[in-house]
Amino acid sequence: MQTDLTHPKDHALIPVSAIEEFGENEPIQLDCGHDLAPFSIAYQTYGKLNEARTNAVLICHALTGDQYAADTHPLTGKPGWWSRMIGPGKPIDTDHYFVICTNVLGGCMGSTGPASLNPETGRPYGLDFPVITIADMVRAQERLIERLGIPSLFAVVGGSMGGMQVLEWAASYPEKVFSAIPIATAARHSSQNIAFHEVGRQAVMADPDWRGGRYLEAGVRPRKGLAVARMAAHITYLSDEALHRKFGRNLQDRDCVTFGFDADFQVESYLRHQGMSFVDRFDANSYLYITRAMDYFDLAQDHGGLAQAFRKARSRFCVVSFTSDWLYPTRESREIVQALNAVAANVSFVEIESDKGHDAFLLHEPELFDAVSGFLSAAAERRGL
C-alpha cells in the first residue's frame, strides 16, 4: 500500500513519502466542474490501525503545512509541525490512535498539484491545474480513507485551513466522522483574510521569475515574490502582543540603528528569515492555489446556511479558538458553535486565553493539549476504544 517515490527534483520539492495513486478511471470530480485524473495523495501515518478499523484520526494541515505532522521534515530537518500534539502519550496518542496526515490536493509535497506533470502535455500543470476548493481537498482525503479500508474516522482534527477541512468533513461526510476538532478556524474566509491572501498572490505574480506560472520549465523560481508573500502572511499569524514580547524594538546584533535599509530590527531579520526559508520548501503555484481554496471557503454559501450545512452532522464537536487570534477571531468560532447548537449537535467550545495569536495552535499551549486530550478520551470511551 505504501509506495516510496522520489520525484524529479526540478518538478517539485518532493521527498520520499507514502503515496496513494488514483488512476485515469478514478477521477475526482472537482467543484470547478473538472474531472481530475490521475491524481496522487501523499500521506504519513503514525500508530497502528486497530482490527475493528475504528481508531483512525485524520489530521488536516494548514496553508503551508504538509503530511509531516509528527516526524522529522525531510527538507528542513525540523520536527513535524504538530509533533507537540501527536505521538506516544501525547494528546493525540499514537499508542491508541492510528493517525493519518495527507498532503492536500494542490499541495507540493507529493500530492497532485500545480507542480505535478500534466499527463496531457507532459509538462508541469502550472496555471493549467484546475482551481480547487477545501471540499475538493476533503474529497481526495475521503478517497484515500476509502482506499485504506477505513469505513469511518474516529476523529478529524486540524487548525486554520485544517479546521476548514474538519468542518467540511463533518458537513459532507457526516456518517464518516465520529468526532471533530476544528481549531482556530472559521466557516468562511473573511474579507480581511481574502485581502491578505490577494497581497500574497500579487507578490508572487509580480515576480518576473514567476513567468506566468511556468517557472519550473525555465529552471527558476519566484523566490523574492514568494518570500514577500510569506512575510506578509507571517505577521498575521502572530499577535501584536507576541511580536512585542518576542522582538519589541530590539535591534539585531547592533547597538544603534544604522540609518540604512539593512535589518536593523530583530523583527525584520526574523521576517526575512521566515520568507527565505519558506521558499526552499514550498512551491509558489501551490501557494496561489491553496490560498484561493481558502478564499473560496464559505460553508454557509455552499450548503444554504451554516446550520443547514451541519443538519446531518452526527459528530461530537470540540471547537477551539484563541483570544489573541485576529486572523480567525473567537467570534467566528462562536458562529460555528451557534450553528451547531441550532441543529442540536453535540458541541463543546473552548476559548483559550493566549497572547500568541493564530499560531498558538502550533505552539506549546497546555490548555489546548488538555482540551484535545480530554475530548478525545471521552469520545474514545463512547466509541468503545
Next chain:
Amino acid sequence: MQTDLTHPKDHALIPVSAIEEFGENEPIQLDCGHDLAPFSIAYQTYGKLNEARTNAVLICHALTGDQYAADTHPLTGKPGWWSRMIGPGKPIDTDHYFVICTNVLGGCMGSTGPASLNPETGRPYGLDFPVITIADMVRAQERLIERLGIPSLFAVVGGSMGGMQVLEWAASYPEKVFSAIPIATAARHSSQNIAFHEVGRQAVMADPDWRGGRYLEAGVRPRKGLAVARMAAHITYLSDEALHRKFGRNLQDRDCVTFGFDADFQVESYLRHQGMSFVDRFDANSYLYITRAMDYFDLAQDHGGLAQAFRKARSRFCVVSFTSDWLYPTRESREIVQALNAVAANVSFVEIESDKGHDAFLLHEPELFDAVSGFLSAAAERRGL
C-alpha cells in the same frame, strides 16, 4: 516668498507648489550625522496669517500624504486628503487660522527627497539620500516656519505619521507649540508596524525595476513592487469590521466565482486599484525612506523616557484615538497621555468609537471634527485669537 516650480517630470511626480529653498550655507543637521544642503520644502497654505503672526496652524501629513491637505490634488484631481477638516467654517477654520501644510523631507511632492537631484552627482539621489527621521522632518518644518517669520505655532495637528511629527514638535520645540493634536498615533513604532513596513520595503526592492534605487535614470519604476507594498499597507489602515461592512465576500461584477486568479471578490479588485493608483502619484524610494523614518521613531528612546521627552512641553494637548484602529491602538495613545500627565501637562484625551480602523482620521467622523473644533476654539480663546 512663494516660488512656483515645475520639476522635470522624469525626476519626480512634482506639480506646481510653493517651495522654500535653503541653500548650501543653510544645511540641516540630520540625525544620521549628515548635513543636508541645499534642500527645499514644498508647502501649501490656506487662510491668512494675522498681523500678530499668532494664528498659524501646521498640518503634518501621514506616510503617503502630501502638502495638498485642503485643495485639489494636482495629480489625482481629488479633494485634498483633509478637506473635510480644513477650510472656511470647518474644524480647522481657515477663516480664523493660517494653515500651513508641508511635504515632508524625504517626500516626493517637491520637498527634497531621494528623487531629487544630488548636487554632487547631478543624478537623482536614490539610495545616496541620507536616511531621515521624524525629528529631521520636524527640523525642516521648523526652518520653514522661521523663514515664514512665524515665531510660534498656534497649533500642530496630524494623524498617524503626522501625529508623530506633532509629538516631536512638542518635545523638540516646546516654546513654539501653543497647542498640539496628535491623532491615531504612537510615541514609538511597534514591532508589528515595523514588520508591515519591512514587508512593503521588501516588495519594492524585490521588483527588478527598482534597480537598486536607480530606476529614475533607467526610465522605469518599480510599479508592481510598490503596488504590492501599498496593498499590504492598505489592509492595515482599515478594520476587519470596515472591510466586512464595505465588501464582505461580495463578488465583483459576477454571479459566482470563476475558479481562477482574477479579482473575483470586490475586496481584491479594490486592493488592486489602491495599489495601481498609488504608484501613479508616489515615488518608491520615498516610500522606503518615509517608512524607515517611522520605524525609527521612538520618542522615549530619543529623550531618555517618554515623560522626559515632554518635560519642557508647554502646549495644550488633545490626544485622539479610534477604537477600531489596530495599527495605532488606543493603548498607545494612553501611553502618551500618561507621560503627559506625569509631567503635569495640559492634556485631554478623546477615544472615538468608530469601526473604520486607522483611516478613520481621514474620513467623516463627526466626533473627531467636534473634538478638534472645540479644542482649537478653547485654545484660541486662551491665546486671544
